[in-house]
Amino acid sequence: MCIGVPFQVIHTDSHKAYCQRGAEQRWIDISLVGDVVPGDWLLVFLDAAREVLTEARAQQVEEAVSAIERVMCGQSVDLDDCFKDLVEREPELPDHLKPLLK
Template sequence: MCIGVPFQAVQTEQHKALCQRGNEQRWIDTSLVGEIEAGDWLLVFLDAAREVLSPERAQQVEEAVGAIERVMAGQSVNLDDCFKDLVEREPQLPDHLKPLLK
């Protein structure tokens, strides 16, 4: 299983960026997301950025990944606190799939 995690760019070069998540820093391939700047948030899979995130979205992803990490460590988790964007809302079908309902 591959889970994307948010990293923040600290330093950028052509097609790569030194990024940080907590105390961890690593070089991330940014070829798929185009030009970025220091301070940008990236959704990273296997050391490759797949999406540029808003700070708010990066926080949501971090909370969800943190919940998964705590559950896997056997810790108790209040999932409503970790997935606030999903609580009390109906699931939304992506726009590209809506025509298939007709």
């Protein structure tokens, strides 16, 4: 399974960006997302950016990934706290799937 994680752009060079997630820094291929600037957030899979994120969305993804890491390590976790965007709301289908319900 491949899980995307958020990285923040530090600087760019052609089709790659030097990015940071916590203490980790690495080069990320940005060919699929186009131009980015320092401070942008990227959703990264296997050292390749797949999407440019807002800071708020990057935080949501980071909280979800952190919850998964804690569960995998056997640590107790309050899932309602980790997945705040899913608590107290009905799940919604993406727009492209809604017509299939009719």
